Amino acid sequence: MADAIVSTFLEKLLNTLAEEGRYVTQFREEFEKLQTELQLMQCFLKDADRLKRKNHTINKILADLRELVYEAEDILADCQLQSSDAANDRFTHIWPLNLRFKYQSGKRLKEITGEITQVKQNIQSLLGGPLLFQPDLVNGKEQMPRWSSQVYDHTLVVGLEADTRKIKDWVFEAAREGKKEILAIGIVGMGGLGKTTVAQKVFNEKEIDGHFERRVWVSVSQTFTEEQIMRSMLRNLGDASVGDDANELLTKINQCLLGKRYLIVMDDVWSDVAWWGRISQGLPKGNGSCIIITTRIEEVSMKMGVKKTRIHRPEFLNTDYSWLLFQKIAFAASEGKCIYPDLEDVGREIVDKCKGLPLAIKAVGGMMLCKAPYYHEWRRIADHFRDELAENDDSVMASLQLSYDELPSYLKSCFLSFSLYPEDCVITKQQVVHWWIGEGFVPLRSGRSSTDASEDCFSGLINRCLVEVVDKAYNGTILTCKMHDMVRELVIKIAKDDAFCTTNSTNCRHLGITNNMDRKQLTVYQKLRGLVSTTKTGEVNKIESTTAKKFSEFRYLRVLDVSKSIFELPLSSLLFHIGSLKHLTYLSLSNTHPLIELPASLEKLANLQVLDLSYCQNLKTLPQNLITLRKLKVLDVSSCGSLECLPKGLGRLANLEVLLGFRPARSGHGCRIGELRNLTRLRILGLHLTHGDEVQHNEFNAMLNLQDLENLSISCFDSHGSDMTSKLDRLCPPQQLHELSLKFYPGKMSPAWLNPIALPSLKYLSISSGNLVNMHQNFWGHNNIVWKIEGLMLESLSDLELQWPMLQETMKSLRVVNVSWCPELVSFPIDAVGFRGGVWIKDEHKH
Incomplete structure (x- = not known):
């Protein structure tokens, strides 16, 4: 470090x-x-x-x-x-x-x-x-990641076909026999062997999806509570269950599953399983339902009702499968094949040291993916791996330590940031990349924007298999991630040793904000640089006022993220002295309550680069002094339902790269859409338009010259007035746009500018909700000029009429299609996986 x-x-x-x-x-x-x-x-x-x-x-x-x-x-x-x-x-x-x-x-x-x-x-x-x-x-030329996105399929599975077939046979056999008790299956083995991967493979199989009416996945950490497990189950079943006690939670689970055939996966269960007896008693019996338990301890699975004949032990990958998995990752840039003859022998030597453990193979494969294809470099890695194994015979931990040692220096701090999050926590990519920007972990070279550089760092960790993908958008953009428990063991150890995150040293620089934070504990950590909310999905922090007031006392604090938190008093009063944090660069008040207005001293935060106010439903106004924060690069006010507009003069924030939730003023008292002309560094823009008078005739070209703008989202949720559609039709997005999203579009015909001539670089198009019926004639191109679109999403468009052959003809580069709840689409194929280069169709309008 x-x-x-x-x-x-x-x-x-x-x-x-x-x-x-x-x-x-x-x-x-x-x-x-x-x-x-x-x-x-x-x-x-x-x-x-x-x-x-x-x-x-x-x-x-x-x-x-x-x-x-x-x-x-x-x-x-x-x-x-x-x-x-x-x-x-x-x-x-x-x-x-x-x-x-x-x-x-x-x-x-x-x-x-x-x-x-x-x-x-x-x-x-x-x-x-x-x-x-x-x-x-x-001179800052240490090698940056060679790819700004993931270069291989994160769902990649090798050598587990027999495992999944065996478990599926057990499941269907139980259904045929019509047994009244719940079938319990155990997947048992050492860490890194692929237990979770096998369970995920079964869980996501199409046959399994069709067989069960309800499927529930619960990650059981070592620090869980029985209530947390039940809340997780209910979230899977679509019920948030805030405020219910344990008995009510179990009753709700029973009601959700009653009369249904269900599959529940309890992933990574440890020694204490007394909770399972109480939960299992409340589950409906019969109907061929099934429970799958993954654990390192066979006795645990048996205590949870698994018979010995239904325990599956995944085997180590054989030599051929090990080499195949390694190739698919290490040589992903050459379609998963080793095209360097001099590297095969040393590559096989590296793989052999992994002893058939998938996690170890993925770790070294991801590491070699990011290394130059030179024999002397691969030879050095092989020798280093040998030395690590001499010190630690655990091939998984040795491979992970090796991967960390070989990280470029700028990625080590990024990697250690994950040490703050609890076990099995699903982490939003946006939070960590904003943190990295704010704390200066991201190297800025060759004039690259902060947001692009942070995305490269994130991809660097993903490609090295140190961070796992959880959820992606239709276009392949990673939304959330998590960390394997064995990788987390390593990152916590290193973070403690280097005082990055530890509760045992006054030199601690970073802390995760939790419900049980002690005001006296905070007093000890005067060197803090980062305070970050690490709340799990579906949970909130309840922070006492005395604790919140301490947040403004850390002189060198760079990062303050109190998102997903509830406070006893309005945040504007609790953070009254936030202006004293002169070094603060990242402030997130996202999804906090109650936040009605921002603290007056915000204007003193001259170094602020990232301000996230998303999902603050009670936030009514933004202070005029916001326009004095000239270093601001990211401003997110998306999903702020009570916010009418942004302050006039926002166009002075010339360094803005990301602006989300922009609502133009209807009068001269706020920021007009015309001010966007001055934000020439914008890369991502989210517009919320509800009234026609938010766009004047001289403002139609406000975005035309934003040459760096790549991603544009336009939402017309709760729009009013008959002239909204005509105004939208005359807007002029920049030609180099890479991705476009239209939400709640009020017109029956698509805007005239949505065509391959006006948007020749568009690769991803998403249209969701709204009144759209037909596409404008311009949409279909002219004189053999067709779309370069690779990904298309159509969602909740009940009146849209489109024919698949016509769409196919004008979008010849199409690879991914996500369609749901569009009943009037004609001739659209269903479940066309592999169709013309791997098109994925998800069509739910028949259901």
Whole structure:
């Protein structure tokens, strides 16, 4: 982790020195000395990080280095802050506080540089050899992910066909025999063997979907409660069940399942199963229902009613299946085939060390996917893997540790951020990538936007199989993810060792916000940089007022995410002093209650880059001073039902890359749609239009010149007035648009600009809800100009009339189609998996 901390600091330092701020310039000599010392030791830090697990002296030295670099980074941030204040106040330079700051900071910087010089010498003496300068690392050229999206199918399964067939046979056999008791099946085996994968394969099989009327998946963590399990079951059955006690929850479960044939999967069950006896008694019996339990402990499955004859033990993958799985991941860029003859032998050697464990194979496969296809590089990895196994014979943990060691430094901090989340927590991608932007984990190079760079980092972890995909949109965009429990074991251990996230050290830099947070506990962690809500799906944090008021006391806090939380008092009063968090870059108040207005001191957060206010239904207004937050890159006010418009002057936020939930003002008292012209860096835009007078005649081309805009969403939910459709028809989206979503479109015919000539680069189109009946004649193209669309979603369009042959003819690149609740569609194939290159049709209008 030391190399990650140093790399992040050096990148910030290089960027800051280029800004020539007054206070940074005054300390330029000291910062440059510090920069040189850190650059010289950078090449040894990765080796030192590996050795610290075996050498306590190196561990202590790196811990000291970590704290010194953090302190230097805080001084650098303070210098930026002072420079900003000085630029805004011509009298600032005579204020005694700033003279004192200059003296104290300069003195401490000299001390830090001296101490880091000593650290460098200590590392050199312990590791041996001179410290060599590595300009590529210093200039920020460390290899970035080669792909900005996932490059292989995350549902990939190899060698489990016999396992799934066996379990399905048991299920159907029980149904044929008509037994009254519930069939209990156990999948038992060591961690990383693929128990969950087998259960998922069975759970998602088309035959199983058609056989059972209800299917429920519950991830049982080691820290669960009986109530949490029942609430999870009810969420699967479509009932939120807020406020019910245990008896009422069980009664509701019974009612939902009564008379139905159901399948329940209890995934990753551990030793204590007393809860199961109480829950199982409340389940309806008969009808051929089935329970599948995955566990590492055979005795656990038997205590839950599984007979020995119904315990399945997945086997290790054989040599051929192991190599096949590895190829599909490591060589995904070449369609899952090894096209480098000199790599096959060393590749098979690496795979052999995984001992047939799918999780280990995926981890090393994902690692090699991101490595250059050179023999010497693969040989180095194979030797490193051998050394890891000599220290730890557990091939899964050895492969995971190896994957972490081989991460680029900028991905290590991103990876450790997952240590805050509880076991089996489903995590939204948006939350973690915003966190990374806010805390500066994302390297900004070659003029790339922050949002694009953060997406690359996320894909880097996905492609390395360190993070698992949970849910995707129709276009392949990952929405949520989670972490395998064995990967989580590793990330928690590393995070504790490096004081990234630990409750045992005052040096802790990050904490997860939970219901049981103690105000006194927070007092200890004065070095916090991130406070992040880590609530599981369907749950909320209930935070006491005294605890919430402490949030504004952490001087160097960069990230404050209190999403999905309920407070006793309005947040505007609880966060009255939030303006004192001068270094805050990411603030999320998403889905909080009660939030009616924002704290007045928000205007003091000059460094704020991400502001997430989504799903704040009671939020009525945004303060006018919001337009002074010139560094803002992400503003999300989507699903804020009471918000009428955004403040006038929003177009001054020239750095905005993402703007969601934009509601144009109907008068001159708020932001008009015409101001979008000034937001030339926008990449993602979400519009909410409800009245025709929200768009004037001189504003139809407001988006036309937004050359970076790739994703546009237009929602007309609860729209009024007959002129709304005509106004929408005259809007002019930019030609380079990559993705378009129309929701609740009020017209019966699609807008004239929705055609392959006006939108030649469009790859994904989603149309959902609304009154649409027919497509405009322009939609079908002209003179052999057809769509380049690869993904299409049509949802809840009860009147839409389309013919599949015509659509197929004008969308020849179509790969994915998601259709649901569109009863008037003609000739659309049903369940056409594999149709013309892998088209997926989900058609529910017959049901």
